[in-house]
Amino acid sequence: PPGPPVPLRPVYEGPMPTPPQRAFQPGSTPAHLTHRFMMWNSVGIVRGYNDEPENAIDVEFHDSAVHHGMHLSNALGHKMADISQEAVLLACPSTDELCSKLVCVHFSSWDTHKEWVVDLPRGEDARALCLGRSFVAVATSALLLRLFTIGGLQREVFSLSGNVVCVSAHGEQLCVVYHRGTGFDGDQALGVQLLSLSQKRRLILDQPLPLSPQSTLSWIGFTAEGTPCSVDSEGQVRPLLEDQGAQGQSRRHFNLISCLFCRCIPCKGSRFPPTLPRPAVAVLPFKMPLCQTSTEKGQMEEQFWRSVLLHNHFGFLSSNGYEIDEEAQSQSLKEQQELLMKMFALSCKLDREFRCVELAQMMTQNVVTLAIKYASRSGKMGLAQRLSEIALEKAQEEHQEEEE
Amino acid sequence: PPGPPVPLRPVYEGPMPTPPQRAFQPGSTPAHLTHRFMMWNSVGIVRGYNDEPENAIDVEFHDSAVHHGMHLSNALGHKMADISQEAVLLACPSTDELCSKLVCVHFSSWDTHKEWVVDLPRGEDARALCLGRSFVAVATSALLLRLFTIGGLQREVFSLSGNVVCVSAHGEQLCVVYHRGTGFDGDQALGVQLLSLSQKRRLILDQPLPLSPQSTLSWIGFTAEGTPCSVDSEGQVRPLLEDQGAQGQSRRHFNLISCLFCRCIPCKGSRFPPTLPRPAVAVLPFKMPLCQTSTEKGQMEEQFWRSVLLHNHFGFLSSNGYEIDEEAQSQSLKEQQELLMKMFALSCKLDREFRCVELAQMMTQNVVTLAIKYASRSGKMGLAQRLSEIALEKAQEEHQEEEE
Amino acid sequence: PPGPPVPLRPVYEGPMPTPPQRAFQPGSTPAHLTHRFMMWNSVGIVRGYNDEPENAIDVEFHDSAVHHGMHLSNALGHKMADISQEAVLLACPSTDELCSKLVCVHFSSWDTHKEWVVDLPRGEDARALCLGRSFVAVATSALLLRLFTIGGLQREVFSLSGNVVCVSAHGEQLCVVYHRGTGFDGDQALGVQLLSLSQKRRLILDQPLPLSPQSTLSWIGFTAEGTPCSVDSEGQVRPLLEDQGAQGQSRRHFNLISCLFCRCIPCKGSRFPPTLPRPAVAVLPFKMPLCQTSTEKGQMEEQFWRSVLLHNHFGFLSSNGYEIDEEAQSQSLKEQQELLMKMFALSCKLDREFRCVELAQMMTQNVVTLAIKYASRSGKMGLAQRLSEIALEKAQEEHQEEEE
Known part of the structure; x- marks a missing residue:
């Protein structure tokens, strides 16, 4: 027999909110892959191998003069990593028994302790992390951004306006992308903050992050010269520049440009590159999206x-x-x-x-x-x-x- | 027989997102009208006639010393227009075969070429356009704002934070209204940027655009003196002024005021005026929304x-x-x-x-x-x-x- | 017989908008309580008694040297109150016959008129109000903020970017919390403005208001020293400080800190304190949310x-x-x-x-x-x-x- 008649209640028909994109480490491949890049940046590569029974992490430096490669066991189940000239940073999510942990292998330290570990407070999970010059930044599920010195001192903690998407650092600059709202009909609504952490923290820029229609953020980071840049899932590269405003005031504004040569890893037939053999890096020229470029x-x-x-x-x-x-x-x-x-x-x-x-x-x-x-x-x-x-x-x- | 029983899935019951209002040309009547105003501003009137078999555009200047009227065929199917002391600007949407096109009749040019045409890149449609002093601005479906010189050189292209609602220019000022988010329960969530394009582009102001509850934006433009103003569907006029902030810093802020006399076209019995006979222009005094104005x-x-x-x-x-x-x-x-x-x-x-x-x-x-x-x-x-x-x-x- | 088959229309499955929290007076208990605190602040206490047949308001000053207590009948049905060294402010919602009214008992006036009344325009309701030094602020359902002098002159009116949540004042500072958007999945999307009203109004700060995940705003106000602070439903206290930016520019930024001792009323077994016996005030130390505070x-x-x-x-x-x-x-x-x-x-x-x-x-x-x-x-x-x-x-x- 048919079920009871369903009351004719209003069905939603307006614009559809887009599920917010998840937090990710720029330069990593997805966490569900058993062999993955946890980080590939200008300093080196962190690979994760989640093979039963071994769960391990391989660290490799592009310039072996910085440091020799490392093979680390991954008993804690780290899912996030970053690598710099000074340190390797790892974090694992919380489990039923254990807190979310942050592990920093501070190999450039001149004292005998090359590692420090911090437990996040119970109920708080690391969502995104990065290494800057002499600082460590971790964005957490509690809408907090926690700063540590590279030596492991707690340096500062401040509130984020929305859930983190990713963080990236270059020198004393820290870039934080967060959900400033919920996008609709396929769009995300992201915001980006650029902070300078030399001495006192100061906010350089806090703006909506432009993306191509119906796209997500794929990468955020800095050019070799230190300009923050974003890449969206449509492949559009956008440096985050600032405008000079009226009366000598500096007003920030995003420019859509792609004036830079981009290093990238071409993937044949799949969205993510395999960890082995080591993918080749290609350099692609980018162009500005002007009209009639065939003339x-x-x-x-x-x-x-x-x-x-x-x-x-x-x-x-x-x-x-x-x-x-x-x-x-x-x-x-x-x-x-x-x-x-x-x-x-x-x-x-x-x-x-x-x-x-x-x-x-x-x-x-x-x-x-x-x-x-x-x-x-x-x-x-x-x-x-x-x-x-x-x-x-x-x-x-x-x-x-x-x-x- | 009744259909299969419908599973009792949760039905949406929270706040309802408002469908975002469509892009429009301030000073135009809707595109579905066969006889319509494509633009009515302080310089002149552009009328569109979509009569089978003729599709034509009539341009008329308030001051015939600026230029004599023009009758243009509209084979391309232009839907958007603007008119200034220097030029008439038209744009048509893309079709299955043709790109979205921008046509500028630059009648004030002293050389022999009074017209230029630009094709937008495939997949990109003009959504809003305007003529400023010596520039042309077009906002497109690719979340881009494209600037051209009045002579047809590509001048700049930058990202918008959301879909455009409308654009307007006065001298070297450019005003862009965009969807900064999705409003709920009948409200829109618009933002407004005011840019100065003299020499280098600079952002003067980027703020939420205030509207009356449950209203949409009806018009944006500038007073004769160059102050940007908005009018919403409740008839509320709001100049966009700025506040002088602390320590000599200039902080921007919208003021709700209506201190100006407004020229308008009273419509008898319909929402939009007919193109013929030519509607009369009325001047209405506006008042500030203070309490107890009967005392x-x-x-x-x-x-x-x-x-x-x-x-x-x-x-x-x-x-x-x-x-x-x-x-x-x-x-x-x-x-x-x-x-x-x-x-x-x-x-x-x-x-x-x-x-x-x-x-x-x-x-x-x-x-x-x-x-x-x-x-x-x-x-x-x-x-x-x-x-x-x-x-x-x-x-x-x-x-x-x-x-x- | 079963009803007609319901068509299988798409059911909403994305992120769920959070119902926006209602406007409230910080320092009050809910309006549905028959005996309630309409306001409890550093100056005094306003209690509302909604007992049939009497509807009355009791005003009590912590320091009886400021003014003696008052017992007011509440025939108008006031729902909102504030109290300062200079005045008691009350407002009632509109009814089918009557406008929303604002009543100010300006007891510190040296002339013979200790009270003034203002009717809001028809269709406009007071949603939040507060008393500052020599000003009265009322945020209304028309997305307006109305300023009056303490003597009852209309001083200014400006647009809000979203529906008001609450307002609070200290000296010449005015703090306005509003819905800057719709939050999703349990989060609110609030914004906060801090204005200085000495002589000319100027905007000090306009930012998203940080809240703990899935929380609402519980209180906003000022410390004894004049720093604006928020408390959310998770008990997190956040002063609203500002950052010193580049090139001598002052850039605003919220800090999550809880460096201050907080006075509060512990409630045993219920969310809100009873009006009688008078609840005792406790002082609780607050701590910064750092990691590993057990070490x-x-x-x-x-x-x-x-x-x-x-x-x-x-x-x-x-x-x-x-x-x-x-x-x-x-x-x-x-x-x-x-x-x-x-x-x-x-x-x-x-x-x-x-x-x-x-x-x-x-x-x-x-x-x-x-x-x-x-x-x-x-x-x-x-x-x-x-x-x-x-x-x-x-x-x-x-x-x-x-x-x-």
């Missing part, structure tokens, strides 16, 4: 703006006290001017004179002079006249700047 | 605070480099003092002496002197004494300010 | 960081123009150095020399000198050598600071 104009625009962003990025690092490659910087400025001149020539050929003037406004005074010559030789006297006025304005501006 | 006290309070806000608004524009009407400003200061004196007289009559003192604290020294006379003549000697002390304090303050 | 190391770390936070808190108040207890401040600095020395001694005994150096880096130069002696006496000459280098660096730093 000559689009290609030059893409090259130009990529170069501008690389230049901004130098400015960002320089203003944050990082040493930068001045030659590379001046090279990039030169390249930009050359690209402007090429775009000018193309617009000139197409009789797009208005656009020629727009390009000239981005040129230095010297390059405007070249543009005037080009226009004159092309018989565009009206255009040459307009460019002369721009050249004059630029000369006056430069004169004023010198005086100030 | 004399409430009316004077409303007038006073409306005047204060108009004055703040002058300060905002002045500090942002806009020219302001100094006479109007001093007029508004004078009006405020007169209203304070009127409120003082009313409180005095009602024997609300404490309130009299509160009012005196907002007066200039000169007006306090008038208040003292008023109190003395009313035989309120205790009050006159207290006011004398306030007058003395104000004199000392003014003296100190002069010295500094 | 000697953990206890000293907890004491140290608690003291550091108390010290930061002095800095916060001092920089905001509050007078601070300089002796208490220097005492707390001294205590910190003593704790560092104790931790040093413990690490020394355990041969954790690296950690000893980390501790020394937090010491003043004088205390490093003591540490060197301690290390030498313990026969740790290598450590003493490293400490000497640190002492030298510190001496140079202090020398530089003096020169600047």
